[in-house]
Amino acid sequence: MSQPFRIGTVGTPRSTPKRPGGTVGGIRRLAELGLDALELGWVRSVRVSEKTCKAIRDTAQQHNVVLSVHAPYYINLNASDEEWPKSKKRLLDAAYYGALAGATDIVFHPGSYFGAAPKEVMPRVLRRLEEVIQELEAKGVKVRLRPETMGKPAMLGSLEDVLEMSKAFPGWVEPCLDFAHLHARAGDGSMNTYDEWARVLEAYGKALGDDALKRLHIHLSGIDYGPKGEKEHLVFAEADLDLDAILRVLRDFGAAGRILVESPILEDDALYLKERWQAIQEENG
Numbered sequence: 001m002s003q004p005f006r007i008g009t010v011g012t013p014r015s016t017p018k019r020p021g022g023t024v025g026g027i028r029r030l031a032e033l034g035l036d037a038l039e040l041g042w043v044r045s046v047r048v049s050e051k052t053c054k055a056i057r058d059t060a061q062q063h064n065v066v067l068s069v070h071a072p073y074y075i076n077l078n079a080s081d082e083e084w085p086k087s088k089k090r091l092l093d094a095a096y097y098g099a100l101a102g103a104t105d106i107v108f109h110p111g112s113y114f115g116a117a118p119k120e121v122m123p124r125v126l127r128r129l130e131e132v133i134q135e136l137e138a139k140g141v142k143v144r145l146r147p148e149t150m151g152k153p154a155m156l157g158s159l160e161d162v163l164e165m166s167k168a169f170p171g172w173v174e175p176c177l178d179f180a181h182l183h184a185r186a187g188d189g190s191m192n193t194y195d196e197w198a199r200v201l202e203a204y205g206k207a208l209g210d211d212a213l214k215r216l217h218i219h220l221s222g223i224d225y226g227p228k229g230e231k232e233h234l235v236f237a238e239a240d241l242d243l244d245a246i247l248r249v250l251r252d253f254g255a256a257g258r259i260l261v262e263s264p265i266l267e268d269d270a271l272y273l274k275e276r277w278q279a280i281q282e283e284n285g
Contacts, residue, residue, distance in 0.1 A: 028059065109155070151185050152228060
């Protein structure tokens with residue numbers, strides 16, 4: 001039976017050997033562990049040659065590992081007019097080289113409100129996303145851009161934000177659903193029950209169509225948070241996030257796609273998540 005979710009890590013596994021090492025070694029290591037998804041962690045900058053991209057793509061195809069990219073952190077769709085060209089180049093580079101490496105999805109942090117109301121920020125955000133998409137189309141680059149739900153309420157990236165971006169550009173933009181961030185964003189311990197997660201997936205399906213629930217791109221980890229939201233990622237065992245509630249909702253909605261683990265112990269928690277997912281699927285059996 002084929003599994004509805006491919007499970008892997010954001011960044012190469014910690015147990016990747018030194019040789020061949022790097023992303024190629026990370027892909028091989030994931031396959032050895034029985035994991036089949038990798039998000040390339042290009043979070044500081046995009047510094048990769050076309051030759052390296054080809055090696056990454058070929059290795060991923062050989063080992064049946066699907067790829068996405070986490071674009072550099074320093075992207076802000078609400079940047080000043082002076083700063084925006086730098087942000088745009090970072091996102092374009094991640095998409096261009098990611099596509100060369102065989103990645104289909106480009107995850108990025110949308111930016112900051114800078115104290116403005118979300119409804120005031122969104123027109124500028126949508127104009128800039130359109131600029132990026134037009135340049136990708138002109139270059140013949142086809143990827144899916146994935147604005148991530150963010151863990152601090154001061155940051156652009158509520159569920160409503162990323163759904164609005166996605167509705168504006170069907171076929172080009174869909175969210176990266178970070179459940180830990182959504183839990184932390186509230187700052188009060190809420191967003192942690194079956195019913196709350198069910199409302200998230202209901203809103204997602206209503207906004208983007210039920211078929212979009214079959215190609216979810218999910219980040220998962222434990223998380224520490226306070227009144228202002230996210231502090232740091234934690235291993236699942238040390239966090240209050242109800243992982244089983246999330247997995248049951250995904251099962252009951254018939255969701256599919258990819259789950260990438262951002263825990264400090266990457267592949268260990270990815271394997272734990274895979275184990276929990278299989279157990280929860282069998283509850284239905």
